[in-house]
Amino acid sequence: MTGAGGVRAGRVRLQVSLNGARTAVDGAAVPMSPRALVESALRSVAAGAAEVLVSPRTPCGRESLSPRVVGPLLRALREGGVAVPLVVCASVGTETDPGARVARVRSWEVLPDRAEVHFAEPGAEALAAALAERGVAVDAVVPGGAGGGPQGALWVAGVAGVARLVVEVGAGDAGDGVGVSAAGGVREVLVYGRDAAAWGALLRGAGAGPHRWVRTGLGDVLLLPDGRPARSNEELVAVALALLAGGASRYWGVT
Template sequence: MVQVCLNGRRGGADGACVPLSPEALAESAAEAVAAGATEVHVHPRTPCGRESLSPRVVSVVVDAIRRRVRVPVGVTTGAWAEPDPETRLSRVRGWDVLPDFASVNWHEPGAEEVAEQLIGRGLGVEAGIWSGTDGAARFAASPLAPKVLRVLAEVTDQDPGTAEASARALLAEIGSAPGARPVLLHGEEGGTWPVLRLAGRLGLATRTGLEDTLFLPDGRRAASNAQLVAEGLYQYGCAQRSS
């Protein structure tokens, strides 16, 4: 499974190829799915471009994407979009148009409460476990660990020379959690492609898209999420065949 991460925390300064409006996100999602993506991950934004977990903003974005694709659509619940844990929980509780899943970063304050609310409403939860945080330890001790959809293993090491080793260390940490769940392994920036290839060799789900990188493996700037997905599938397949 290769998920496309459409936009993340990027903005207009990152180039015209980064989709921001509901219409642009839906178009980019459709192109990425046509290129082979099997899921969509998105950071909903207000009309002025600010990330938001507001029910109105989430519903407009999720509806727009669902009109164009027939694959699962997930959203972030990152604390940067709503720093106050109680407000974040209130926002999630108010969602009236529900995505298929949402990512919850386990090292963030209030993560378990948000995850519990999502699970209670029937949504899948991607447990975001970031390298360099105490997320893996917190997740291992959580009674919710066996109930999540999967673990989203995020390698924050952006050095292409060390990202694979960091990924292996993170996977070892995650392995201590009770009730083993499927793992989606991915990197970011300079670590994107080494970690994606490792996911291929290990047979793990992965993701790519403009949230994680603006560049192709050869250093050229990517023109779209679809181009990154097509290249990701190629790299993933080559890694699988070489393992």
Template sequence: MLQVCLNGVRTAADSAAVPLTPSALADAARQAVAAGAQEVHVHPKTPCGEDSLSPRVVGPVLEAIRAAVDVPVGVTTGAWAESDAGRRAERIASWTVLPDYASVNWHEPGADTVAAALLERGVGIEAGLWSGTDAAARFARSPFAPRVLRILAEVIGPEGESARHTAHELLAELTAAGHDRPVLLHGADGGAWPVLRLAGELGLDTRIGLEDTLLLPDGAPAPDNARLIRAARALYDAGRGPNGRSPATAPQQTGQ
């Protein structure tokens, strides 16, 4: 599965290509799905460009995207949008339009509180486990671990070959924890393309979009999310074996 992450915490100050408004996000989602994206991850934003969990912000974004595409749509619940976990849970309880899933960062305080609020509303959970944090250990102890939709294995910080090495370490942590959930593996910025290639080699779900990188594999600025998806599709498929799967997809290596 290839997911498009449309904008993340980025704003127009990062790139004019970053979609911010409901209409721009819907258009970006439509183009990305046409290019091969199978799911959409979005950060709903206020008119000032700040991430928000307010129902008045989340609802219009979801409605606009769903009018443009017929694929699962997920949102962030990151602490940068609302620092207090209890307040995040209250926001989730107030949503009038529900996403198909939402990401919960397990290194953030109150992850279980946020997860419980999402499950109460029937919203699937992507368990965000960042490299360089104790998220994997926290997740392994969580009573909600068996109930998440998938694990979002996120390589944050390292670049190039270091990102691939860190990804292998993170996947090994997950395997040691004995989870049975699907894994979506991705990197960020200088690690985005090396980790995406690795995901292709391992046959894991992955994602790409202007949230994760502003650059195409050749280093040129990405004009939009659709161009990133097309490049990702080509790189991912190139890393798979002649039967469409890599030998590295064996369950003992991926934890699936």
């Protein structure tokens, strides 16, 4: 496990979710301003993150797909020295109207490398098509467990632009829910969980087969495996890579 900006624990690659749907009430550790997001991204990449997922926000903290919000943030990240792929969340939380989300994507002047599309939300296929037209790779988010898992790829089979399947695993999902096989031309799989499901999903996702990705970051989880509050995205990345390298015995409650 060597080198910054893409450290791998075995063949598993790690994405960091910088902020997600968090707000200021979730604590000072969550980066909100463009400057804080750039600094957090740089430190996370130095710690070993191979990709950066970010939810662009207006000055008042609302998630947004407006080109006046997305463009300046992407420019700041790239001009600040973040050299790994940048991923933007394009969920209902950013714009509730499906048609408006498509219009926003078509108006972007600065493009991310990839964008997350939640296929349980209305208008997902049209949004994926609009992103593909712009040359943005689509990460198709599907639920784990009985609602997704091995069948998750069937949700997106034949949908243009889908380059990776993203499986969200809940705390109560069966372990085989992350055993996703590629279908419809989708070769890569990223597995993640939120809050109580985050650390178990990370370890289970690491065994989900070839072309594996897992995720951590304050956008997903605020606590370390032993229950202590995480101080930064950088710390979460470092702990995740230690766990993937076999260091789970250092942390309580992770097996």
